[in-house]
Amino acid sequence: MSKFKVYITRRIPDSGLEILNGHCDITSWEGEDAIPKEELMKHVPGINGLLCMLTDDIDKEVIEKAGPNLKVITTMSVGFEHIDIEECRKRGILVANTPNVSTDSVAELTLSLLLMTARRLVEGVDAVKNDQWGPWKPMWLCGVELTGRTVGILGLGRIGYGVAKRVRPFGISRILYNDVCQVSHADDVGAEFTDFENMIKESDVVIICCNLTDSTRHKFNKDTFKKMKKTAILINSGRGGVVQHDDLYDALTSGEIYAAGLDVTEPEPLPHDHPLVGLQNCVILPHMGSNTWDSRNHMAETAAKNIISVMNGEIPYGLVK
Numbered sequence: 522m523s524k525f526k527v528y529i530t531r532r533i534p535d536s537g538l539e540i541l542n543g544h545c546d547i548t549s550w551e552g553e554d555a556i557p558k559e560e561l562m563k564h565v566p567g568i569n570g571l572l573c574m575l576t577d578d579i580d581k582e583v584i585e586k587a588g589p590n591l592k593v594i595t596t597m598s599v600g601f602e603h604i605d606i607e608e609c610r611k612r613g614i615l616v617a618n619t620p621n622v623s624t625d626s627v628a629e630l631t632l633s634l635l636l637m638t639a640r641r642l643v644e645g646v647d648a649v650k651n652d653q654w655g656p657w658k659p660m661w662l663c664g665v666e667l668t669g670r671t672v673g674i675l676g677l678g679r680i681g682y683g684v685a686k687r688v689r690p691f692g693i694s695r696i697l698y699n700d701v702c703q704v705s706h707a708d709d710v711g712a713e714f715t716d717f718e719n720m721i722k723e724s725d726v727v728i729i730c731c732n733l734t735d736s737t738r739h740k741f742n743k744d745t746f747k748k749m750k751k752t753a754i755l756i757n758s759g760r761g762g763v764v765q766h767d768d769l770y771d772a773l774t775s776g777e778i779y780a781a782g783l784d785v786t787e788p789e790p791l792p793h794d795h796p797l798v799g800l801q802n803c804v805i806l807p808h809m810g811s812n813t814w815d816s817r818n819h820m821a822e823t824a825a826k827n828i829i830s831v832m833n834g835e836i837p838y839g840l841v842k
């Protein structure tokens with residue numbers, strides 16, 4: 522019997538490949554950068570499994586080109602907005618992601634980004650490098666404390682929960698959260714459910730930890746920023762598309778909000794001459810929430826296991842509902 526044919530759209534950690542080796546017939550795109558669409562189209566016909574990245578647009582065209590033997594698409598990410606889920610459903614193709622395994626890394630990065638933004642760490646490091654560190658000054662590079670502040674979290678899934686757990690010991694006064702529904706694990710971290718309007722109005726720090734969906738796209742726009750505190754800090758480690766970036770620029774330059782820290786942007790990569798990049802009160806990271814070897818190895822392993830499960834007629838761990 523011929524082996525399960527799998528196409529992998531990027532070089533992935535060996536620990537993932539080792540799970541597939543010997544069981545599947547693997548072909549991979551060896552580039553460091555995303556596979557161009559026309560290349561992907563050449564490689565998908567006849568495959569049984571596709572292991573893709575969040576940078577690959579797995580639309581109807583790609584799915585159609587792969588043909589009727591395609592049984593599973595697994596993405597090496599939590600986010601799956603780049604896959605046409607509806608088209609997969611119609612064709613009986615299972616879609617899976619890599620939940621859980623990057624939670625700690627992303628939550629740690631989100632906290633780091635919050636501290637970088639609140640305490641103006643990038644400006645401090647730059648000052649040292651650029652010979653702008655003069656004698657101690659009482660009012661130089663002052664930021665804000667987290668102690669006593671209210672933190673609002675949009676999306677109290679695994680990552681939002683991980684962020685809540687880590688921010689609590691900073692002595693914050695309240696954690697508010699908003700999500701599609703109330704979640705029982707909120708009680709473990711003392712997070713109070715509230716509606717979105719109230720959360721943005723009351724919070725000193727607003728952290729976006731949600732997916733990009735039709736209802737979260739550009740949820741942070743000029744109307745939202747008007748309702749936030751002028752002293753508010755916005756952190757986004759969910760998806761760039763949740764924030765309208767032109768409106769964010771206006772809010773940061775007009776003083777409508779105090780600062781922002783973004784690990785995700787729209788588009789990605791954000792051009793280096795994008796107006797937000799030049800702002801001192803905006804810290805931008807290149808989507809590095811899950812960039813730890815721990816997380817990336819586990820992500821590759823989970824994606825590989827998703828493929829093996831489907832090959833064996835089982836439900837994959839990361840099945841996307």
Ligand code: DGY
Pocket residue numbers: 575597598599600601623808809810811812
């Ligand atoms: C994910 O897993 O969706 C992350 O954004 C990747 O870093």
